[in-house]
Amino acid sequence: MTDLTQRLVYLAVVLAFALVLRVVLVFLIKRSVKALLARGPATQAGADPNLGTRTKMAIARASGLSIERQRQRVTTLGSLLRNVVDVVIAVITLLTVLSIIGIPMGPLLASAGVGGVALGFGAQSLVKDYLSGIFMLSEDQFGVGDLITVGDTKGTVLEVSLRVTKLRDPMGTVWYIRNGEILTLGNISQGFSAVLVDIPVAINEDPENVMAVLGRAVAGMQEDPQWADVLMEEPSVVGVDSMSGGTMVMKIALKTGPNQQWGVMREVRQRAQKALAEAGVRGPILYPSTPQ
Incomplete structure (x- = not known):
């Protein structure tokens, strides 16, 4: 051969x-x-x-x-x-x-x-971008449709590639963020959202009576078909949060799916206002301003 x-x-x-x-x-x-x-x-x-x-x-x-x-x-x-x-x-x-x-x-x-x-x-920055993109994808840090916060930018993820992440903020601006520059990231769409709703009433109202009225107002919300897929727990009245001037502020705790708290908060305020009015609970006392 x-x-x-x-x-x-x-x-x-x-x-x-x-x-x-x-x-x-x-x-x-x-x-x-x-x-x-x-x-x-x-x-x-x-x-x-x-x-x-x-x-x-x-x-x-x-x-x-x-x-x-x-x-x-x-x-x-x-x-x-x-x-x-x-x-x-x-x-x-x-x-x-x-x-x-x-x-x-x-x-x-x-x-x-x-x-x-x-x-x-x-190409150090390019390699850094690609390696960061690989780790972000493998660790499932965020995905398309998630609402995230990167530095001072908050927006919805439009596209995730190995080099660049594309976001759209609430004003409609599209942001292109290099993956290697993402040092701290908050994912609002993972886990859950826990919020406290302020309900102000007159400072001289009976706190226990106000809590009972508010408790009846939000009772059964998790069983309501409109909110059953949003609420993770039944809303609970925490109690008195602060007292100042003629106002006593009551707190209602909510736990919802990620970034789904806004509609529930409006519903809780509406129910609370209606229940307090029917029970004769007065709103905050407005003292006249002192003349200069």
Whole structure:
């Protein structure tokens, strides 16, 4: 067998091995992605048999976990892994082929090393952005549709890529934030929202009577079909929060799904106002201002 024929055989073996290896790795990645999508999102609380169906659904929503969100995240990571496999196999195969052909690898690797160092210094921020994007996706820090706060910017996530996150703030402005620049992030759409509603009344009203009236006003809200999918717990009257001038402020605690508290707060104020008026509880006492 001549030297040329031997080299051609080696080249064929290397290329065939690289092709088979790529097919196997891509197949494994696709199987893993398919298995993760089939398993779907789950939470420990959702699997607890002691919890009711409504509570399980509320906790699942509050955790920010959904089938669509899981699909987007897993699909993106699967695509990233396939790209990494393609690049690694292509580079190793190219170097092996060049070595078989007889091209000296020493100067080539030295030049590539110097170029890689120079490129690394010039692309530090780009590498940082991509690495941050990978970790954010793998850790499920946020997803499309989430309301998040990044620094002084608050908005809804429109798009998440490995390099840039796109937000739209309440004024309609679209913000492009590099993932490597995100140091502190707050996700309002994960977990739950807990708020306190202020109900001001006259300072000389009986606190226990006011609490009883407010308790009856908000009782059964979690059973109301309008609010059953929003409230995670029954609203509770906390009690007196402060007293100043002619005003005594009562507090009502609410726990809702993430960023779903606004409508419930309006409903609680409306019910409280109606119940207090029917019970004859007076509003804050306004003292006349002292003339200068």
